[in-house]
Amino acid sequence: MTAVPDSVDVVVIGAGPSGAIASALLQQRGFNVVVLEREHFPRFSIGESLLPQCMVYIEEAGFLPAVRDAGFQFKNGAAFGWGERSTYFNFEEKFSPGPGTTFQVERARFDKLLADQAEAQGVRIFYGHTITGCELGEGESLLSYTRADGSAGQISCRFMLDASGFGRVLPKLLDLETPSSFPVRQAAFTHIDDGIPTGAFDRNKILVTVHPEERDIWYWLIPFSGGKSSLGVVASREKLAKRQGETPLDLVQTMLGEAPVLAKLLSGARWQYPANQITGYSCNVKQLGCQNYALLGNAGEFLDPVFSSGVTIAMRSASMAVKVLERQLNGESVDWTSEYEQPLRLGVETFRVFVDAWYQGLFQDIIFYPEQSKSVREMISSILAGYAWDRNNPFVAEPKRRMRALAEFCTSEA
Template structure:
């Protein structure tokens, strides 16, 4: 069997893999990306957070993204029944980007992958990793589109395989998530939302079900007149509805008066309606001998605050910094320098996600008389700045959020 060698092997050409590749190419590293699918391809997770722009810019991919024509995004709107509130991400506590984009992931991921190629990374589409062996010289067995198998040996492997979670599956690293199992039913529609409907296309709309605090909808407008539309709930709720996926999603959307009004002229069938269940995931370790896990390959929380791509980019940035030090001859402690700082921010997001489903965070955001400084701190986390320890709600997430929930519930 043919054996090839590379410095850095990246499994997956999604956001984590492409940004890691671009950052590593800036260091002069030889980078090979293996991608099982052919781009462009559909993926969920279409609303970015402003923090992600910092990593796109650092990777040298900002112009690629800006010129792609995606929908501008400056915040998030929340609605439950007659109550509504908006967060403008430019009015946040943390310094840095306050705007970003809402993207069709098929196009966005392809833009990033082509940007990584422009910077000198090699991307092989439709090459599937069949087996992996970690160690001092990690290697994988790969099958080409023509069916030929070959081996690649690398100095280091980065698994950016997303929900495919390749190395966690092959190396038995998967660990149960402590989140309840939830599912999502979603699609794209041509929305035809009237200009006078009070809908801000520059913001993602998060709608809580009028009767169930732990059921919510996303409405993410795109620049082409379509929007991504989905509902998230525990499987028992979704299974109450009969028919195919489209009929079930239409029935659940029809239970919210505001969404029914906004989408009364919507054209369905732009994309097939899809359903995923049990997407929250965890692993025993984010790294091992000769490899590290990036983005969703390591851990995925929940889509409610659109944190997935930001976490993916953060993992790529931390891993590339560790590899820069490794090639400079320094000793790298992957737990201290990669896993712990990555999970610090993930834990902040995790606590906010838990508070959302328990209803406490919804009491906070819909409070009729919020304090501007606290609102700016909350806004920073919603904008993705979950690693900014200067923010008290990052430095002391658990205590601060618990106290705030109690105050807003009084």
């Protein structure tokens, strides 16, 4: 590949889903764009259960045929378990218009596929390039970077899109990070050959299992094609510390033993993949965009993995930011707060209410209530499918009030 140019219109930091989509959309609009990515693909990442809303942005970027043909596990909903109780949501039965199905993906292969599709459209991606410095200027910014061989370089640009995910490159360099309001939680996870007998579980759905006794502890099971699954457990750092084993794999296996129904489902699993854990992953920032840069997805804010919202927020932020940026680069006056940050935060705040309600037990009271209203289920299904920006949905227009009122009704009727 040719060397990184000295100057471009836009530098995208990171080649994950938001970076691939943003760069492809900019390339389609005729802008000079490059992507600088620290890692070499394929590389492991979590966030493996997509939401149907993602398909809108995958199609917008021109990636949909490749994603459909890749052999990923089909997904049409979410199942929930709590002891012997169970329920599920079919995402095709939802309030909001739009796709009702998607895929569950091993991110190493999925992210490389999207990046390759962006390159096929003409995007230049430079792997093994780590951003080390940023100088903001009026109309132009300067990024410093090091290559994999240790050599250094610089590139000037009219705008920067930070798609670095948990790396949060610009928030760290520009002192944009602020404390999250969420308690510090920890996730331990691995891949397994799940050994689930045919018919024992609907592999077209993610399974979220609540700990039988401690409702703020939960497990994810994300089936992939080929009999493989992602398995993880999430709890407060303090609660997992009490069960900590010698390795993250010990922790996952110990915690699985505390959920008998899930353990029985996975009794035939083979544990032959490495495990890992992350702690304190929730974050927030002072601002999501200005005349020099915009933060996409996890680079700006990450809530919690419970509703698989991360990739959806990342992809939507890429689509939204490019539309505002196109106008700015073409000489129009734009307001990044009112045209990007505030509209994006509408959906983020909807997800935040659902996450809060999950850990408070309110959402669990709702979904395990036996006599659920079909119309309310469809409204909730829309949020779970990623349509958290649909203002016509009462759970987007007034998420906190609706959630509390519904939880109070379900507990009073129980």
